[in-house]
Amino acid sequence: MNICTYSYEEYTHLVKSFHGTLAPGLLIGGFIVDLAMKHLPEGKFFDAVCETPVCLPDAVQILTPCTIGNGWLSIVNFGRFAVTLYEKYSGEGVRVYLDTKKLENWPEVRDWYLKKKKKNEQDADLLLTQIKEAGYNLLGVQKVRIDAEKVRRKKMGPVGVCPSCNEAYPLKDGDKCRNCQGETPYSNVESVQDK
Amino acid sequence: MNICTYSYEEYTHLVKSFHGTLAPGLLIGGFIVDLAMKHLPEGKFFDAVCETPVCLPDAVQILTPCTIGNGWLSIVNFGRFAVTLYEKYSGEGVRVYLDTKKLENWPEVRDWYLKKKKKNEQDADLLLTQIKEAGYNLLGVQKVRIDAEKVRRKKMGPVGVCPSCNEAYPLKDGDKCRNCQGETPYSNVESVQDK
Numbered sequence: 603m604n605i606c607t608y609s610y611e612e613y614t615h616l617v618k619s620f621h622g623t624l625a626p627g628l629l630i631g632g633f634i635v636d637l638a639m640k641h642l643p644e645g646k647f648f649d650a651v652c653e654t655p656v657c658l659p660d661a662v663q664i665l666t667p668c669t670i671g672n673g674w675l676s677i678v679n680f681g682r683f684a685v686t687l688y689e690k691y692s693g694e695g696v697r698v699y700l701d702t703k704k705l706e707n708w709p710e711v712r713d714w715y716l717k718k719k720k721k722n723e724q725d726a727d728l729l730l731t732q733i734k735e736a737g738y739n740l741l742g743v744q745k746v747r748i749d750a751e752k753v754r755r756k757k758m759g760p761v762g763v764c765p766s767c768n769e770a771y772p773l774k775d776g777d778k779c780r781n782c783q784g785e786t787p788y789s790n791v792e793s794v795q796d797k
Numbered sequence: 798m799n800i801c802t803y804s805y806e807e808y809t810h811l812v813k814s815f816h817g818t819l820a821p822g823l824l825i826g827g828f829i830v831d832l833a834m835k836h837l838p839e840g841k842f843f844d845a846v847c848e849t850p851v852c853l854p855d856a857v858q859i860l861t862p863c864t865i866g867n868g869w870l871s872i873v874n875f876g877r878f879a880v881t882l883y884e885k886y887s888g889e890g891v892r893v894y895l896d897t898k899k900l901e902n903w904p905e906v907r908d909w910y911l912k913k914k915k916k917n918e919q920d921a922d923l924l925l926t927q928i929k930e931a932g933y934n935l936l937g938v939q940k941v942r943i944d945a946e947k948v949r950r951k952k953m954g955p956v957g958v959c960p961s962c963n964e965a966y967p968l969k970d971g972d973k974c975r976n977c978q979g980e981t982p983y984s985n986v987e988s989v990q991d992k
Contacts, residue, residue, distance in 0.1 A: 622862050622869075641989065651982070655950050660866025663858070667817050670865050670872070671855030674817075677865070678982065680975045681953060681967040686983075697983070702958050702965055716965060717956045743989040752982035755850050758876060761912045763897050770897055770911060772876040781875045787846070787947035788881075788892070794836065794938040 603737065605632040606639060606665045610734065613664075621660045626714055629733045630683070630740065631661025634698045637738050638687045639666075641696040649690045650675045651753050653682040653699075661685075676753040683715070686746060693748045701742035708732040711740065798932065800827040801834060801860045805929065808859075816855045821909055824928045825878070825935065826856025829893045832933050833882045834861075836891040844885045845870045846948050848877040848894075856880075871948040878910070881941060888943045896937035903927040906935065 605613040610632075617628045642648060650668040652659045655677050659670065662685060668674035688695025705712035710728045713719040733740075758772045764779040771779035781788075800808040805827075812823045837843060845863040847854045850872050854865065857880060863869035883890025900907035905923045908914040928935075953967045959974040966974035976983075 620858075621864060621867050623867075625867075628866070653976070655865060656868070656953065657866045660864050663815075663864070663866070669816060669855050669858070670850060671823070671852045671858070672816050672818075672820075673851070678980075680980070681956075681970060682959075682962075682964045682974060682976060684964070696989070697986070699964055702963055715956075716958075745985070745987045745989055746983045747985040749982045749984070758851060761876075761910075763911075764877075767877075768897055769877045769879070769894055775876060779875055779877060781848070781877060785873075785875070787873065787944045788941045789944070790940070790942040791892070792940045794891075794940055 603734075605636050608665075616664050617660075620664055621657070624730065625657050626711075626729055626733055627657030627683070628661050628664075629730065630700060630711075631658045631685070632665065633737050634658070634683075634685050634700070634741060635661050635665045635687075637741055637743065638685055638696050638698040641698075641743055642687055646689055648687045648695065649750065649754070651686040651688070651748065652677050653680040653684040653686075655679060656681075658683060658685060673755055676755065678753055686748060688746070688748050688750070690750055693750050695746055695748055697744040697746045699742050699744070700740055704736075704740050704742070708736045708740065711736060798929075800831050803860075811859050812855075815859055816852070819925065820852050821906075821924055821928055822852030822878070823856050823859075824925065825895060825906075826853045826880070827860065828932050829853070829878075829880050829895070829936060830856050830860045830882075832936055832938065833880055833891050833893040836893075836938055837882055841884055843882045843890065844945065844949070846881040846883070846943065847872050848875040848879040848881075850874060851876075853878060853880060868950055871950065873948055881943060883941070883943050883945070885945055888945050890941055890943055892939040892941045894937050894939070895935055899931075899935050899937070903931045903935065906931060 603610050650662050663669050684699035686697040710732045760773045761770050762773045764771045766778050766782035798805050845857050858864050879894035881892040905927045955968045957968045959966045961973050961977035
Protein backbone atom coordinates (compact mmCIF):
# COMPACT_ATOMS: atom_id res chain seq x y z
CA MET A 603 0.00 0.00 0.00
CA ASN A 604 1.53 3.26 -1.13
CA ILE A 605 0.69 6.90 -0.58
CA CYS A 606 1.83 8.56 -3.79
CA THR A 607 5.54 7.77 -4.10
CA TYR A 608 5.91 6.75 -0.44
CA SER A 609 5.22 3.57 1.46
CA TYR A 610 2.56 3.98 4.14
CA GLU A 611 5.28 3.86 6.79
CA GLU A 612 7.37 6.51 5.05
CA TYR A 613 4.31 8.71 4.77
CA THR A 614 3.56 8.41 8.51
CA HIS A 615 7.13 9.56 9.23
CA LEU A 616 6.70 12.58 6.95
CA VAL A 617 3.42 13.40 8.68
CA LYS A 618 5.04 13.31 12.11
CA SER A 619 7.95 15.41 10.93
CA PHE A 620 5.92 18.09 9.14
CA HIS A 621 2.61 18.14 11.02
CA GLY A 622 3.94 17.24 14.46
CA THR A 623 1.56 14.37 15.26
CA LEU A 624 0.12 11.34 13.51
CA ALA A 625 -3.25 13.02 13.11
CA PRO A 626 -6.08 10.82 11.77
CA GLY A 627 -7.00 13.56 9.30
CA LEU A 628 -3.54 13.46 7.75
CA LEU A 629 -3.75 9.69 7.24
CA ILE A 630 -7.13 9.91 5.51
CA GLY A 631 -5.73 12.94 3.72
CA GLY A 632 -2.92 10.79 2.35
CA PHE A 633 -5.43 8.41 0.77
CA ILE A 634 -7.45 11.37 -0.54
CA VAL A 635 -4.49 13.01 -2.28
CA ASP A 636 -3.22 9.68 -3.60
CA LEU A 637 -6.61 8.76 -5.06
CA ALA A 638 -7.01 12.21 -6.61
CA MET A 639 -3.61 11.93 -8.28
CA LYS A 640 -4.50 8.47 -9.65
CA HIS A 641 -7.47 10.08 -11.44
CA LEU A 642 -5.47 12.90 -13.03
CA PRO A 643 -4.18 12.72 -16.59
CA GLU A 644 -0.48 11.85 -16.38
CA GLY A 645 2.16 14.53 -16.61
CA LYS A 646 -0.26 17.43 -16.20
CA PHE A 647 0.43 20.34 -13.90
CA PHE A 648 -2.33 20.97 -11.42
CA ASP A 649 -3.39 23.27 -8.62
CA ALA A 650 -5.11 22.16 -5.43
CA VAL A 651 -8.10 23.22 -3.38
CA CYS A 652 -8.67 22.01 0.13
CA GLU A 653 -12.16 22.51 1.55
CA THR A 654 -11.08 22.76 5.17
CA PRO A 655 -8.11 24.42 6.90
CA VAL A 656 -7.98 21.58 9.45
CA CYS A 657 -5.23 18.98 8.94
CA LEU A 658 -5.93 18.21 5.29
CA PRO A 659 -3.86 21.07 3.77
CA ASP A 660 -0.75 19.46 5.24
CA ALA A 661 -1.40 16.20 3.34
CA VAL A 662 -1.50 18.27 0.14
CA GLN A 663 1.67 20.15 1.07
CA ILE A 664 3.55 16.94 1.91
CA LEU A 665 2.48 15.01 -1.19
CA THR A 666 2.17 17.56 -4.00
CA PRO A 667 4.10 20.61 -5.25
CA CYS A 668 1.20 22.80 -4.02
CA THR A 669 1.79 24.89 -0.88
CA ILE A 670 0.12 27.85 0.77
CA GLY A 671 3.15 30.04 0.11
CA ASN A 672 3.49 29.28 -3.59
CA GLY A 673 -0.23 29.81 -4.14
CA TRP A 674 -0.89 26.50 -5.88
CA LEU A 675 -2.85 25.35 -2.82
CA SER A 676 -5.99 27.30 -1.96
CA ILE A 677 -8.14 26.73 1.10
CA VAL A 678 -11.87 27.36 1.12
CA ASN A 679 -13.51 27.16 4.50
CA PHE A 680 -16.48 24.88 3.79
CA GLY A 681 -15.49 22.46 6.55
CA ARG A 682 -15.86 19.55 4.14
CA PHE A 683 -13.11 16.93 4.12
CA ALA A 684 -12.26 17.12 0.44
CA VAL A 685 -9.41 17.93 -1.92
CA THR A 686 -9.70 18.95 -5.57
CA LEU A 687 -6.79 18.83 -8.00
CA TYR A 688 -7.43 20.77 -11.19
CA GLU A 689 -5.77 21.95 -14.35
CA LYS A 690 -5.39 25.68 -13.86
CA TYR A 691 -6.44 26.96 -17.28
CA SER A 692 -9.43 24.73 -18.01
CA GLY A 693 -10.49 24.26 -14.39
CA GLU A 694 -11.08 20.57 -15.14
CA GLY A 695 -10.22 18.38 -12.21
CA VAL A 696 -10.97 15.63 -9.78
CA ARG A 697 -12.47 16.01 -6.32
CA VAL A 698 -12.01 13.34 -3.65
CA TYR A 699 -14.06 13.51 -0.46
CA LEU A 700 -14.80 11.51 2.63
CA ASP A 701 -18.13 9.82 1.88
CA THR A 702 -20.34 9.74 4.99
CA LYS A 703 -22.35 6.84 3.52
CA LYS A 704 -19.24 4.65 3.65
CA LEU A 705 -18.43 5.21 7.31
CA GLU A 706 -20.62 2.50 8.83
CA ASN A 707 -18.10 -0.32 8.37
CA TRP A 708 -15.51 1.59 10.39
CA PRO A 709 -17.34 2.79 13.50
CA GLU A 710 -14.29 4.27 15.22
CA VAL A 711 -13.61 6.45 12.15
CA ARG A 712 -17.29 7.41 11.98
CA ASP A 713 -17.43 8.43 15.65
CA TRP A 714 -14.21 10.44 15.37
CA TYR A 715 -15.19 12.14 12.13
CA LEU A 716 -18.77 12.98 13.11
CA LYS A 717 -17.59 13.93 16.61
CA LYS A 718 -19.82 11.36 18.29
CA LYS A 719 -17.13 10.66 20.90
CA LYS A 720 -15.11 13.01 23.02
CA LYS A 721 -11.35 12.81 22.59
CA ASN A 722 -10.85 10.91 25.86
CA GLU A 723 -13.43 8.29 24.80
CA GLN A 724 -11.69 7.56 21.48
CA ASP A 725 -9.46 4.55 20.98
CA ALA A 726 -6.56 6.14 19.11
CA ASP A 727 -4.93 2.86 18.04
CA LEU A 728 -8.20 1.40 16.77
CA LEU A 729 -8.92 4.64 14.93
CA LEU A 730 -5.58 4.56 13.09
CA THR A 731 -5.96 0.84 12.37
CA GLN A 732 -9.43 1.31 10.90
CA ILE A 733 -8.25 4.25 8.77
CA LYS A 734 -5.44 2.12 7.35
CA GLU A 735 -7.80 -0.85 6.76
CA ALA A 736 -10.41 1.30 5.11
CA GLY A 737 -8.03 3.23 2.86
CA TYR A 738 -9.78 4.33 -0.33
CA ASN A 739 -13.02 2.63 0.76
CA LEU A 740 -14.02 5.71 2.78
CA LEU A 741 -13.76 7.98 -0.22
CA GLY A 742 -15.81 9.20 -3.13
CA VAL A 743 -14.51 10.65 -6.41
CA GLN A 744 -16.07 13.32 -8.62
CA LYS A 745 -15.06 14.89 -11.89
CA VAL A 746 -15.50 18.63 -11.52
CA ARG A 747 -14.96 21.89 -13.29
CA ILE A 748 -13.87 24.65 -10.93
CA ASP A 749 -13.96 28.42 -11.31
CA ALA A 750 -10.35 28.98 -10.22
CA GLU A 751 -10.90 32.74 -9.83
CA LYS A 752 -13.22 31.98 -6.91
CA VAL A 753 -10.56 30.12 -4.94
CA ARG A 754 -7.13 31.43 -5.92
CA ARG A 755 -5.52 34.23 -3.97
CA LYS A 756 -5.76 37.59 -5.68
CA LYS A 757 -2.74 39.35 -7.18
CA MET A 758 -1.12 41.84 -4.84
CA GLY A 759 -0.97 44.67 -7.38
CA PRO A 760 1.05 47.88 -6.89
CA VAL A 761 2.87 48.40 -3.61
CA GLY A 762 3.24 51.54 -1.51
CA VAL A 763 4.63 52.48 1.87
CA CYS A 764 2.06 52.85 4.65
CA PRO A 765 2.24 56.40 6.09
CA SER A 766 1.41 55.04 9.51
CA CYS A 767 3.75 52.03 10.03
CA ASN A 768 6.20 52.78 7.18
CA GLU A 769 5.98 49.19 5.93
CA ALA A 770 5.21 48.20 2.35
CA TYR A 771 1.61 47.14 1.65
CA PRO A 772 -0.72 46.60 -1.34
CA LEU A 773 -2.12 49.99 -2.43
CA LYS A 774 -5.44 48.35 -3.33
CA ASP A 775 -6.10 48.08 0.43
CA GLY A 776 -6.50 51.87 0.73
CA ASP A 777 -4.40 54.81 1.92
CA LYS A 778 -3.08 52.87 4.90
CA CYS A 779 -2.34 49.17 5.37
CA ARG A 780 -5.10 47.02 6.83
CA ASN A 781 -3.22 46.69 10.11
CA CYS A 782 -3.16 50.46 10.55
CA GLN A 783 -6.77 50.81 9.37
CA GLY A 784 -7.78 49.14 12.61
CA GLU A 785 -7.56 45.40 11.98
CA THR A 786 -4.39 45.03 14.02
CA PRO A 787 -4.23 42.07 16.41
CA TYR A 788 -1.28 43.71 18.20
CA SER A 789 -0.99 45.79 21.33
CA ASN A 790 2.21 46.96 23.00
CA VAL A 791 4.37 47.16 19.92
CA GLU A 792 7.87 48.11 21.04
CA SER A 793 10.97 48.38 18.86
CA VAL A 794 13.93 46.24 19.78
CA GLN A 795 17.35 47.81 19.26
CA ASP A 796 19.51 46.11 16.67
CA LYS A 797 21.87 43.63 18.23
CA MET B 798 25.74 31.87 8.24
CA ASN B 799 22.94 29.64 9.40
CA ILE B 800 19.18 29.69 8.96
CA CYS B 801 17.91 28.13 12.17
CA THR B 802 19.50 24.68 12.35
CA TYR B 803 20.45 24.63 8.65
CA SER B 804 23.34 26.05 6.70
CA TYR B 805 22.27 28.63 4.11
CA GLU B 806 22.91 26.05 1.38
CA GLU B 807 20.84 23.42 3.11
CA TYR B 808 18.04 25.90 3.54
CA THR B 809 18.04 26.78 -0.17
CA HIS B 810 17.69 23.07 -0.96
CA LEU B 811 14.72 22.77 1.40
CA VAL B 812 13.14 25.83 -0.22
CA LYS B 813 13.48 24.35 -3.69
CA SER B 814 12.10 21.02 -2.55
CA PHE B 815 9.09 22.38 -0.64
CA HIS B 816 8.27 25.64 -2.41
CA GLY B 817 9.34 24.61 -5.92
CA THR B 818 11.59 27.58 -6.72
CA LEU B 819 14.27 29.62 -4.99
CA ALA B 820 11.91 32.53 -4.44
CA PRO B 821 13.48 35.75 -3.07
CA GLY B 822 10.68 35.97 -0.49
CA LEU B 823 11.59 32.58 0.93
CA LEU B 824 15.24 33.60 1.36
CA ILE B 825 14.34 36.81 3.19
CA GLY B 826 11.74 34.73 5.02
CA GLY B 827 14.50 32.42 6.25
CA PHE B 828 16.32 35.36 7.84
CA ILE B 829 13.04 36.66 9.28
CA VAL B 830 12.14 33.37 10.97
CA ASP B 831 15.69 32.81 12.16
CA LEU B 832 15.89 36.29 13.70
CA ALA B 833 12.49 35.89 15.35
CA MET B 834 13.58 32.59 16.92
CA LYS B 835 16.78 34.18 18.22
CA HIS B 836 14.62 36.69 20.12
CA LEU B 837 12.36 34.08 21.73
CA PRO B 838 12.92 32.79 25.23
CA GLU B 839 14.57 29.36 24.91
CA GLY B 840 12.52 26.20 25.13
CA LYS B 841 9.16 27.93 24.87
CA PHE B 842 6.40 26.67 22.62
CA PHE B 843 5.12 29.28 20.25
CA ASP B 844 2.55 29.88 17.53
CA ALA B 845 3.17 31.89 14.37
CA VAL B 846 1.42 34.62 12.44
CA CYS B 847 2.37 35.52 8.92
CA GLU B 848 1.08 38.86 7.61
CA THR B 849 0.95 37.84 3.95
CA PRO B 850 -0.05 34.62 2.19
CA VAL B 851 2.65 35.18 -0.45
CA CYS B 852 5.80 33.05 -0.07
CA LEU B 853 6.51 33.82 3.58
CA PRO B 854 4.23 31.13 5.10
CA ASP B 855 6.43 28.48 3.50
CA ALA B 856 9.51 29.78 5.34
CA VAL B 857 7.59 29.35 8.59
CA GLN B 858 6.43 25.86 7.61
CA ILE B 859 9.93 24.76 6.63
CA LEU B 860 11.68 26.16 9.71
CA THR B 861 9.21 25.83 12.59
CA PRO B 862 6.69 23.25 13.85
CA CYS B 863 3.89 25.62 12.78
CA THR B 864 1.88 24.66 9.67
CA ILE B 865 -1.43 25.68 8.15
CA GLY B 866 -2.89 22.22 8.76
CA ASN B 867 -1.96 21.98 12.44
CA GLY B 868 -3.26 25.47 13.12
CA TRP B 869 -0.12 26.81 14.78
CA LEU B 870 0.47 29.04 11.76
CA SER B 871 -2.14 31.70 11.05
CA ILE B 872 -2.15 34.00 8.04
CA VAL B 873 -3.58 37.51 8.15
CA ASN B 874 -3.85 39.22 4.82
CA PHE B 875 -2.24 42.60 5.57
CA GLY B 876 0.24 42.23 2.71
CA ARG B 877 3.09 43.17 5.07
CA PHE B 878 6.24 41.07 4.93
CA ALA B 879 6.36 40.11 8.59
CA VAL B 880 6.26 37.08 10.88
CA THR B 881 5.32 37.07 14.55
CA LEU B 882 6.13 34.19 16.88
CA TYR B 883 4.21 34.32 20.15
CA GLU B 884 3.51 32.33 23.28
CA LYS B 885 -0.05 31.18 22.86
CA TYR B 886 -1.41 31.83 26.36
CA SER B 887 0.11 35.22 27.13
CA GLY B 888 0.22 36.46 23.53
CA GLU B 889 3.72 37.82 24.21
CA GLY B 890 5.95 37.54 21.20
CA VAL B 891 8.39 38.93 18.72
CA ARG B 892 7.58 40.40 15.33
CA VAL B 893 10.21 40.61 12.58
CA TYR B 894 9.50 42.63 9.46
CA LEU B 895 11.19 43.87 6.34
CA ASP B 896 12.14 47.47 7.15
CA THR B 897 11.63 49.71 4.10
CA LYS B 898 14.06 52.27 5.58
CA LYS B 899 16.88 49.71 5.30
CA LEU B 900 16.39 48.89 1.61
CA GLU B 901 18.51 51.67 0.10
CA ASN B 902 21.81 49.81 0.41
CA TRP B 903 20.46 46.92 -1.64
CA PRO B 904 18.78 48.53 -4.65
CA GLU B 905 17.97 45.26 -6.42
CA VAL B 906 16.10 44.06 -3.34
CA ARG B 907 14.35 47.41 -3.03
CA ASP B 908 13.22 47.42 -6.65
CA TRP B 909 11.96 43.85 -6.42
CA TYR B 910 10.19 44.35 -3.11
CA LEU B 911 8.56 47.67 -3.96
CA LYS B 912 7.79 46.40 -7.47
CA LYS B 913 9.76 49.17 -9.15
CA LYS B 914 10.94 46.77 -11.84
CA LYS B 915 9.01 44.34 -13.97
CA LYS B 916 10.04 40.71 -13.67
CA ASN B 917 11.92 40.71 -16.98
CA GLU B 918 13.94 43.79 -15.90
CA GLN B 919 15.13 42.15 -12.67
CA ASP B 920 18.57 40.63 -12.33
CA ALA B 921 17.71 37.39 -10.51
CA ASP B 922 21.30 36.50 -9.58
CA LEU B 923 22.04 39.98 -8.24
CA LEU B 924 18.78 39.94 -6.29
CA LEU B 925 19.65 36.65 -4.56
CA THR B 926 23.22 37.82 -3.94
CA GLN B 927 22.05 41.08 -2.34
CA ILE B 928 19.51 39.22 -0.18
CA LYS B 929 22.25 36.92 1.10
CA GLU B 930 24.65 39.84 1.68
CA ALA B 931 22.02 41.88 3.47
CA GLY B 932 20.73 39.07 5.69
CA TYR B 933 19.38 40.48 8.96
CA ASN B 934 20.30 44.03 7.93
CA LEU B 935 17.03 44.38 6.03
CA LEU B 936 14.95 43.55 9.06
CA GLY B 937 13.41 45.21 12.07
CA VAL B 938 12.39 43.57 15.35
CA GLN B 939 9.52 44.44 17.65
CA LYS B 940 8.31 43.04 20.93
CA VAL B 941 4.54 42.66 20.67
CA ARG B 942 1.54 41.38 22.50
CA ILE B 943 -1.00 39.75 20.19
CA ASP B 944 -4.68 39.00 20.66
CA ALA B 945 -4.48 35.38 19.49
CA GLU B 946 -8.27 35.11 19.20
CA LYS B 947 -8.12 37.59 16.34
CA VAL B 948 -5.78 35.46 14.25
CA ARG B 949 -6.28 31.80 15.15
CA ARG B 950 -8.72 29.66 13.22
CA LYS B 951 -12.01 29.12 15.01
CA LYS B 952 -13.01 25.75 16.47
CA MET B 953 -15.17 23.68 14.14
CA GLY B 954 -17.82 22.84 16.75
CA PRO B 955 -20.53 20.18 16.28
CA VAL B 956 -20.75 18.40 12.95
CA GLY B 957 -23.79 17.39 10.91
CA VAL B 958 -24.49 15.92 7.50
CA CYS B 959 -25.50 18.41 4.82
CA PRO B 960 -28.97 17.50 3.46
CA SER B 961 -27.92 18.69 0.04
CA CYS B 962 -24.51 17.07 -0.63
CA ASN B 963 -24.60 14.43 2.16
CA GLU B 964 -21.12 15.42 3.33
CA ALA B 965 -20.21 16.30 6.91
CA TYR B 966 -19.94 20.02 7.70
CA PRO B 967 -19.84 22.35 10.75
CA LEU B 968 -23.41 22.95 11.95
CA LYS B 969 -22.51 26.52 12.93
CA ASP B 970 -22.51 27.31 9.18
CA GLY B 971 -26.31 26.87 8.99
CA ASP B 972 -28.75 24.22 7.81
CA LYS B 973 -26.66 23.41 4.74
CA CYS B 974 -22.91 23.51 4.16
CA ARG B 975 -21.45 26.71 2.72
CA ASN B 976 -20.82 25.05 -0.63
CA CYS B 977 -24.51 24.17 -0.96
CA GLN B 978 -25.61 27.59 0.33
CA GLY B 979 -24.28 29.02 -2.91
CA GLU B 980 -20.58 29.61 -2.38
CA THR B 981 -19.58 26.65 -4.54
CA PRO B 982 -16.72 27.21 -7.00
CA TYR B 983 -17.73 24.02 -8.85
CA SER B 984 -19.79 23.37 -11.93
CA ASN B 985 -20.28 20.03 -13.69
CA VAL B 986 -19.90 17.80 -10.65
CA GLU B 987 -20.11 14.22 -11.85
CA SER B 988 -19.63 11.08 -9.74
CA VAL B 989 -16.93 8.67 -10.82
CA GLN B 990 -17.68 4.97 -10.36
CA ASP B 991 -15.46 3.19 -7.86
CA LYS B 992 -12.59 1.45 -9.55
